[in-house]
Amino acid sequence: EPEVTQTPSHQVTQMGQEVILRCVPISNHLYFYWYRQILGQKVEFLVSFYNNEISEKSEIFDDQFSVERPDGSNFTLKIRSTKLEDSAMYFCASCRTWGTNEQYFGPGTRLTVT
Amino acid sequence: DQQVKQNSPSLSVQEGRISILNCDYTNSMFDYFLWYKKYPAEGPTFLISISSIKDKNEDGRFTVFLNKSAKHLSLHIVPSQPGDSAVYFCAAPRRTANAGGTSYGKLTFGQGTILTVHP
Secondary structure, X not given: OOOOEEEOOEEEEOOOOOEEEEEEOOOXXXXXXXXXXXXXXXXXXXXXXXXXXXXXXXXXXXXXEEEEOOOOOOEEEEEOOOOHHHOEEEEEEEEOOOOOOOOEEOOOEEEEEX | OOOEEOOOOEEEEXXXXXXXXXXXXXOOOOOEEEEEEEOOOOOOEEEEEEEOOOOEEEEOOEEXXXXXXXXXXXXXXXXXXXXXXXXXXXXXXXXXXXXXEXXXXXXXXXXXXXXXXXX
């Protein structure tokens, strides 16, 4: 069964460093999302992406964040200058069509900023 | 953002019994709801959904009930199995209208309920 994959599973970085989190969505899906979950808190929406552009972003997704689909398979989330409060699980999700909303999630990347 | 709330952080049930997980929402614009299950170190897995044109949707051992007037939904698992032990999230997608019709975007999640099913 097709699944969303994410790498790395765990990333440790120092405050101020740039990180790139990678995702490979399900191959015939067209809509892509990033969510995060800070320990003990809700899963929060960050950004949605379709047709090579951002469809919607939350207030969390400030200028330090960017997303890219550099080729036909990868979908990346970049944090330019990490802060301690960026430590969280980051989940990538994809959806086949916009009309339904069964978003399929990857296993997540645990980002630890020290 | 308290638009979707799961007020019970945990639930413990005996194997074979019914598990009932509850979810409340405040945004009357929500008209589609999903339940996700999450195991440790994994991403959320889609379980079952319901549209507001229905008040019940069933899939095997899982049934979701929607009470629109109360803005409340619940997930019933019967019979509960130890493998059902996980965190359960309800979620609602934001509905937008466009030229192509209605579409759904970002998910708003509840806080989650930890279900433990004892053998």
